Amino acid sequence: SxxxxxxxxxxxxxxxxxxxxxxxxxxxxxxLYWYKQKYGEGLIFLMMLQKGGEEKSHEKITAKLDEKKQQxxxxxxxxxxxxxxxxxxxxxxxxxxxxxxxxGKGTLLTVNP
Amino acid sequence: DTGVSQDPRHKITxxxxxxxxxxxxxxxxxxxxxxxxxxGQGPEFLTYFQNEAQLEKSRLLSDRFxxxxxxxxxxTLEIQRTEQGDSAMYLCASSYTGDTEAFFGQGTRLTVV
Numbered sequence: 596s597x598x599x600x601x602x603x604x605x606x607x608x609x610x611x612x613x614x615x616x617x618x619x620x621x622x623x624x625x626x627l628y629w630y631k632q633k634y635g636e637g638l639i640f641l642m643m644l645q646k647g648g649e650e651k652s653h654e655k656i657t658a659k660l661d662e663k664k665q666q667x668x669x670x671x672x673x674x675x676x677x678x679x680x681x682x683x684x685x686x687x688x689x690x691x692x693x694x695x696x697x698x699g700k701g702t703l704l705t706v707n708p
Numbered sequence: 709d710t711g712v713s714q715d716p717r718h719k720i721t722x723x724x725x726x727x728x729x730x731x732x733x734x735x736x737x738x739x740x741x742x743x744x745x746x747x748g749q750g751p752e753f754l755t756y757f758q759n760e761a762q763l764e765k766s767r768l769l770s771d772r773f774x775x776x777x778x779x780x781x782x783x784t785l786e787i788q789r790t791e792q793g794d795s796a797m798y799l800c801a802s803s804y805t806g807d808t809e810a811f812f813g814q815g816t817r818l819t820v821v
Contacts, residue, residue, distance in 0.1 A: 601751075605785040610759065610771050626808075630812075634723055635797070635815075635817065636803075636814055636815065637712075637799060637812040637814040637815050638751070638799070640810070640811070640812075641808045641811075643808045643809065683750050683751075685750070686753075691779075694739065694741050694756070694801060694803055694810040695741070695753050695756055695764060696751075696753065697753070698750025698751050698752070699746075699750050700750050701749075701750055
């Protein structure tokens with residue numbers, strides 16, 4: 596079965612600093628999804644990557660999928676307290692917009708003002 | 709449309725009791741997913757519906773669990789004879805065929821005492 600490993604498990608940064616979260620798959624990814632979760636709440640969709648080498652940005656968040664489609668990174672520029680939360684990567688190993696996803700354990704981000 | 713709605717948000721039950729959760733997806737979404745998330749872990753796939761048909765069930769879904777989606781609209785997840793190990797956040801998500809984004813509800817947090 597597919598496994599996703601996220602690193603680091605937790606991260607504390609000062610407001611304004613840049614940071615990167617990594618997600619590594621044991622198998623080739625068909626689709627890689629990034630979600631954000633506030634503690635005890637549902638998941639908020641951030642971005643979805645499918646093609647090797649693909650890069651997407653939204654506001655100050657950029658996600659990349661490597662050429663081999665086994666590793667993704669999420670980069671936040673000039674972090675703000677509103678970026679705090681748990682970041683989860685999820686992988687689909689089939690097509691058809693199937694949301695049977697395997698998730699990593701998440702990265703807990705704390706942004707100190 | 710207010711998004712995916714889950715009810716109740718919190719449920720405390722005694723071991724051995726039955727519980728039922730409800731999920732109302734976004735109205736035009738034909739796909740509905742149930743996930744379970746325990747503390748410090750990412751969500752784990754439980755089951756998936758396309759319209760009223762339950763197309764896939766995880767091995768995590770023991771005989772004590774049953775999910776339905778009558779008429780392809782809302783869905784219910786029932787757990788019979790609850791055990792302490794069932795304590796978790798139960799998340800529902802919905803999507804439309806061909807879309808690259810699934811929307812998650814706020815979840816139902818179950819505590820079995």
